[in-house]
Amino acid sequence: MLGAWRYEDWQLADPIYLGLVLVVLFVVILRRFRGGQAVVVPFVIQWVKPVMIRRTGWPLFFLLCGMISLILAMARPQKVEDSQQRKIEGYDIILAIDLSGSMQRMDYQMGTQQVTRLQAVKPVIEAFINRRKNDRIGIVVYGEVAYTLAPLTFDHQWLRRQTGRLYAGVAGDKTAIGDGLGVSLTRLQQAERIDEGKRLGAFVVLLTDGRSNSGALHPFKAAEIAKSLDIPVYTIGAGGDKRIFGFGISMGNGLDEQTLQKISSVTGGQYFRAADSSTIEDAFRAIDQAEKIEFEATSYVLTEDYFKHFLLAGLLLTGFSGFGHLFQNRQRGGRV
8 A cells, every 4th residue: 555645634535546536537538439329119109208318417417526536535535634744763673583493392481381581581571662663673584594584663563463373493403692693783884874884772682591602694693794894783592491390400501691791792782581570671671872873754633524424415316316327217208
């Protein structure tokens, strides 16, 4: 769909449907210049008075107006009651999410329910999408390979739909932390946001459950690149402690906390554990200490739809047209 077309206090939410008006006009012109007559019953002039067979064009006029009204209803005319061009301040944040096979291990406890590592980090992902309304957020996923799931966007509703389809193993079984961080940095390379070689207002939040055992780019090399761009990386470890019989016996989780701590330390970020209840608030607090960047946004505070009026008018006009044609056919005494 095209974007809304606006003139002063009025706008069409879906102006692409106006193209159907040209189709209607083409059909009308084609009908007007079409040769030939309709079938005429012989001697019909003897059955009716001459005034009865006089043909008018008002049914066609009603039909044309009705179809145009229906097309306008599809285009959704709206009156903008209150609109303003405003500027908001926020950050550019890339969520780098580990989707390796180990993220499906069920070694986290939420209440009385045992959940996978991916389910354990989803509250962190959802909090960024739902609560950082003034931030542009993008998503990179990685396992053996890394790729962009969503570029930076303000459309957080669309992001929620994308994250709802995430599942462990989709990017391979191994973990390429360096590649995931590298792809995240490329999504933040925007010339208009770079000042003296430093990327302003940008962060990477890297979530993983293990140690890097795959990929072309070493995690520390990726961290050095982030440091050179002045992009802090906040790392969140998602490895759970497997416990036996409730006695707190740890079986190990494969989480390389030292690497994650070094990545965050080198880049000026912080390291958190996904199991900690304060992880989200601490991460938000740390990010909000940085200088924000400015975005331009148009906010339509209130709009009133008028498509129902055009829909009703279109139905009435096409109905009158149908009755008009029926009435004229009866008057002509058999012409079809």
